[in-house]
Amino acid sequence: MVQKALLSLLVLAVYSAYAAEIRHVRSSRAPSSSPVELPAAPFVVSLTDKVPRSSAKKQALRELRGRASSSQTATIAGSDDDEEYLTSITVGGHNFTAIVDTGSSDTWLAQVGFSCFSLDSTPIPAADCFFGSAGFDPSTSKSFVSFPDTNFNISYGDGEFLTGAVGFDTVTIGGLTVTHQEIGLVTHAAWEGDTVSSGLIGLAYPGLTSVYNGSNPDLDGANNSLLYNPFFFSAVQEKAVKEPFFSVALNRGSFAEETNSTLDPNLGFLAFGGIAPVEVTKTSVTVPVQGFETTSGTSGFFFYAVDVDSWVFPGSNKRHTAGSVILDTGTTLNYVPTQIAAEFNSKFKPPATFDEDEDTYFVDCDATAPAFSATIGGVEFTVDPKDQILPFLDDTGNVVCISGTQDGGPAEADNIFILGDTFLHNVVATFNIAENNITISERVAY
Numbered sequence: 274m275v276q277k278a279l280l281s282l283l284v285l286a287v288y289s290a291y292a293a294e295i296r297h298v299r300s301s302r303a304p305s306s307s308p309v310e311l312p313a314a315p316f317v318v319s320l321t322d323k324v325p326r327s328s329a330k331k332q333a334l335r336e337l338r339g340r341a342s343s344s345q346t347a348t349i350a351g352s353d354d355d356e357e358y359l360t361s362i363t364v365g366g367h368n369f370t371a372i373v374d375t376g377s378s379d380t381w382l383a384q385v386g387f388s389c390f391s392l393d394s395t396p397i398p399a400a401d402c403f404f405g406s407a408g409f410d411p412s413t414s415k416s417f418v419s420f421p422d423t424n425f426n427i428s429y430g431d432g433e434f435l436t437g438a439v440g441f442d443t444v445t446i447g448g449l450t451v452t453h454q455e456i457g458l459v460t461h462a463a464w465e466g467d468t469v470s471s472g473l474i475g476l477a478y479p480g481l482t483s484v485y486n487g488s489n490p491d492l493d494g495a496n497n498s499l500l501y502n503p504f505f506f507s508a509v510q511e512k513a514v515k516e517p518f519f520s521v522a523l524n525r526g527s528f529a530e531e532t533n534s535t536l537d538p539n540l541g542f543l544a545f546g547g548i549a550p551v552e553v554t555k556t557s558v559t560v561p562v563q564g565f566e567t568t569s570g571t572s573g574f575f576f577y578a579v580d581v582d583s584w585v586f587p588g589s590n591k592r593h594t595a596g597s598v599i600l601d602t603g604t605t606l607n608y609v610p611t612q613i614a615a616e617f618n619s620k621f622k623p624p625a626t627f628d629e630d631e632d633t634y635f636v637d638c639d640a641t642a643p644a645f646s647a648t649i650g651g652v653e654f655t656v657d658p659k660d661q662i663l664p665f666l667d668d669t670g671n672v673v674c675i676s677g678t679q680d681g682g683p684a685e686a687d688n689i690f691i692l693g694d695t696f697l698h699n700v701v702a703t704f705n706i707a708e709n710n711i712t713i714s715e716r717v718a719y
C-alpha cells in the first residue's frame with residue numbers, strides 16, 4: 274500500500290518572464306453551440322495513472338507558499354490529492370513514461386547523469402527526484418541532434434524547476450511521429466517524481482516554450498527566449514496528422530486502484546487528429562481560446578484559456594467573475610476565485626472547512642456535495658458530485674477528504690484560474706490549434 278501525501282499536482286508552467294505583463298484579451302468571436310461532429314482520431318493512446326509522489330513535497334510546498342510573490346504563483350499554490358495522467362512516449366527509439374500536460378508546452382526527459390535538487394536548490398541524491406528511469410541517453414539515439422549554446426529552463430506552479438540542454442529527435446506518441454522535435458534534456462532537476470514517469474509532454478502553445486539562447490540559465494529572460502513548436506504543433510506542420518486538433522478524455526480513477534496498485538491502467542485517452550474515443554452526449558460547445566497581450570504590444574496564445582460565463586451552484590445566482598480560466602490536465606483540482614470557492618464549499622452537507630495551514634478546503638468523506646457546473650459559451654457543464662470529494666491517506670494512514678474545488682485567489686482580471694481534472698473528468702476537451710478554439714463535449718455519465 275502506498276502512502277498518499279497531501280500534495281499538489283500543479284503541473285502548469287509559470288510564465289515567469291512575462292508574468293507581470295500579460296493581459297487577458299477577449300476574443301470577439303462568438304461561441305458556437307451547434308452540435309459539433311468531430312471525426313474519430315487516427316492516433317490514440319491510453320492514459321494510465323500513478324499516484325504517489327514524494328512526501329517531502331508537502332513540506333516543500335508549505336515553505337514555498339511563504340515565498341510566493343507573483344500572482345500566478347499565488348493563484349495556484351494550493352494543496353491537494355496527488356493524481357496524474359501518464360502515457361508512453363518514444364524518443365530516439367527508446368520508450369519512456371511521461372506526464373500529459375495541457376498547462377505547459379515543452380516536452381522533456383531527464384537525461385542520464387542528471388543532478389537532483391530539493392525545491393530550495395539543495396543538492397540531493399539523484400534517486401530522490403523519483404524519475405521512472407535513469408533518463409534518456411542521447412548517445413544511444415541515432416536520430417538525436419543537439420542544439421548547442423541554448424538551454425532549457427522551466428519552473429512549474431508547484432515550485433518544481435528544471436534546467437538542461439536542448440536537442441532534436443524523433444518523437445512518437447500514440448503512433449503519431451514527429452521526426453525533428455525540439456525537446457528539453459534535463460540535467461538539473463528539482464522534481465518530486467512518481468517513480469514511473471521520466472518526463473513530460475507539453476501540449477500548450479509555442480508562446481509558453483522554455484528554451485533560451487546561451488548556455489547559462491541564470492541569464493534567461495524574455496530577451497533570449499527561443500520559442501519553438503511543441504510536439505503537436507510540429508506534427509501539424511510536418512503534416513503527420515491531417516486534422517489540427519488533439520483531444521483528451523480523463524477518466525476519474527478509483528481510490529481502491531490508487532491506494533492498492535501503483536498503476537491504474539484505464540484512465541482515459543489522449544488522441545491526435547480527432548476526438549478521444551469515449552461516449553459523449555449531444556451537449557457540446559466550441560469556444561475561442563483566449564489570447565493574452567504583453568506590454569510590448571504583441572498578443573498571442575499561451576494557455577488553453579476560456580471564458581467562464583458563470584459559476585452555477587446552489588445560491589450562486591449564476592455569477593460571472595473576472596479572470597481567465599485554463600483547462601489543465603496537469604492540475605488535479607479546480608482552482609476558482611476565492612469567493613466562489615468559499616460559497617461553494619459552504620454548501621457541502623456538512624460544510625467543507627478551510628484549513629489555513631494546508632491552504633485547503635477539507636470535507637467530511639461522507640458529505641453530500643452540492644451540484645456544481647461551469648457555463649462556457651452559454652452551455653452548462655456539470656461536475657459529477659463524485660469528483661468533488663477526494664479521499665487520500667494522511668501521514669497517519671487515515672482516510673481524509675478534500676474538496677475538488679479550491680481557492681484560486683481573488684477574482685481579478687489578470688488572475689488565471691484552473692478547471693483541472695475535477696472538471697475534465699466530465700467532458701472531452703478537443704483543442705484546435707489552427708482555429709484556436711476548443712470544443713467541450715459532455716461525457717455520458719460513468
Ligand SMILES: *[C@@H]1O[C@H](CO)[C@@H](O)[C@H](O)[C@H]1NC(C)=O
Nearest residue numbers: 303304305559560705708710
Ligand atoms: C472552430 O474551428 C473549426 C475548424 O476546425 C471551425 O470550423 C469552426 O468554425 C470554429 N468554431 C468557432 C466557434 O469558431
Ligand SMILES: *[C@@H]1O[C@H](CO)[C@@H](O)[C@H](O)[C@H]1NC(C)=O
Nearest residue numbers: 361362363366367368369448
Ligand atoms: C516501445 O513502445 C512501442 C509502442 O508502445 C512498442 O511498440 C515497442 O515495442 C516499445 N519498444 C520497446 C523497446 O519497449
Ligand SMILES: *[C@@H]1O[C@H](CO)[C@@H](O)[C@H](O)[C@H]1NC(C)=O
Nearest residue numbers: 421422423485486487497499
Ligand atoms: C543567440 O545569440 C547570438 C548572439 O546574439 C546570436 O548570434 C545567435 O544567432 C543566437 N542564436 C540563436 C539560435 O538564435
Ligand SMILES: *[C@@H]1O[C@H](CO)[C@@H](O)[C@H](O)[C@H]1NC(C)=O
Nearest residue numbers: 289426427428490491493494
Ligand atoms: C532560469 O533558471 C534560473 C536558475 O537556474 C532562474 O533563476 C531563472 O528564473 C530561470 N529563468 C526562467 C525564465 O525560467
Ligand SMILES: *[C@@H]1O[C@H](CO)[C@@H](O)[C@H](O)[C@H]1NC(C)=O
Nearest residue numbers: 486487492493494495496497
Ligand atoms: C537578457 O537580459 C538580461 C537582463 O537584462 C541580461 O543579463 C542578459 O545578458 C540578456 N541576455 C541576452 C542573451 O541578451
Ligand SMILES: *[C@@H]1O[C@H](CO)[C@@H](O)[C@H](O)[C@H]1NC(C)=O
Nearest residue numbers: 274528529530531532533534
Ligand atoms: C487496499 O487493500 C487492502 C488489503 O487488501 C484493503 O484492506 C483495503 O481496504 C484496500 N483499500 C482500498 C481503498 O480499497
